[in-house]
Amino acid sequence: MIDIKLLRSDKKIFYASCRARGFDTKILDKFFELDEKWRENLKVLNNLKHDKNNITMEIAKKMKNNENINDLKNSVEAINDNINKLSIEQKNIEEERNKIIRLIPNLLDKNVPICSGDENSQFIRYYGKARVYNEDLDYFKKNSGNSDNYEILDEKPEGHLDLLNKYNLADIERAGKIAGSRFYFLKNRLFKLELALINYAVDFLSQRNFTVMEPPFMINYSSMSGATDIETFKESLYKIEGDDLYLIATAEHPLASMLSNEILNEDELPIRVSGVSPCFRREAGAHGKDTKGIFRVHQFNKIEQFIFCKPEDSWDFFDELVKNSEDIYKSLEIPYRIVNICSGELGSLAAKKYDIEAWYPSQGKFREIVSASNDTDYQARSLNIKYRTKDGNKFVNTLNSTAIATERILVAILENYQRDNYIKIPDVLIPYTGFDRIVGDD
């Protein structure tokens, strides 16, 4: 949620931010209209309550002295009628206003590139030595900042679905039979590789001062709506029938809401937490995209980094999160690039977002594997997470970034590490897998 006081006092910057994101500024007009009415009503309502309180106290006094109070009673009843009427009106206005204010997106950071379309996000940097099929070279060059760090392949590498079948690493058909499309059974060494990735990430983040944890995989509406932009997010979430519970779409949701309605001491910050969890996504609206294999699925595992910090530190921590994620992919030796997501593509919580995109040789593309966002105080305000300062309580800033989304990294490893008759295991993972290659059934 944005800062309502700032919204009232500095309308222009919100109109500019909404326009840059491609949001309809009518929501702002509507907000101001409702807010005006709300404040007027509140004044009247508070005056009525003030009168009522005075009379009520007088009644208490008179009763002590055994004086007659019938007249006073009647006047309170009359005031109560007015209060009730106005309260109902006020409640409706407030509900509508609060619904709208949640639709207003966070203010953009000044470094976010302004754009409307998909392809305008800004290239930041490239790392690694990509294996590039000769026909994909133009695309690679164009999207890697014209890097010359690549190895040309004359034959198109196999796609991950073929590799899954070739080495008997997944059963997607039977998963489809029992659950539907976009589900999978992970098998054999690929499954062990996933466990290795999880353990590797857990160790990695522990060493970088994160408290690692397994969060609840379901949370209630209040937490979910605080942690997300729920109105637009709703359709991508799974709801549990008969209970006030939603399956999480990322560990960010429980990690963020973990501290909801709390006031922290200044010296507790920053708080670095990391969550390992499955992520459940309906992928509504993704029909036809990545339908084969395990690249885009309804359930995948992810290790997420999350930081609560003071506002003045949050851009440093943004860099820290991105660096952590980058260091993981450097260590796994997966080629990647980083892009600064442009205004039209940015989620409404984020003031700025960097994506890390891995190189997938058989797709001949960079695809998203990490999303790092600084939500500034937007999420903290919705969740009511504050810290104490000399000048009163302030909202913390929250930041999140993927460490490893395992299914996408498994695909990246399969594609980048395929050899003639086996899949090589990245060196840093061998201590975790206990084997150095995937060859077949075991």
Next chain:
RNA sequence: GCGGGGAUGGCCCAGUGGUACGGCGGCAGCCUGCUAAGCUGUUUCUCGAAAUGAGAGCAUGGGUUCAAAUCCCAUUCCCCGCGCCA
């Protein structure tokens, strides 16, 4: 799931219908020849330019009443016991 007990400000705790007591901690100031002790104020949210201005707030949502932390109903969570259970 059943029975019993509970939820009060950052924390602890008092409060059986008349508008939330006290302590601890934090912050600000005062005093004191000094890492102590003491004193005063302050501590949540909202409206308001501000007030020595007002309203709200006692787990949540309803109800009774002129008036509810207090009485009634429902819900949530925590503790104890029983049952069930990986």
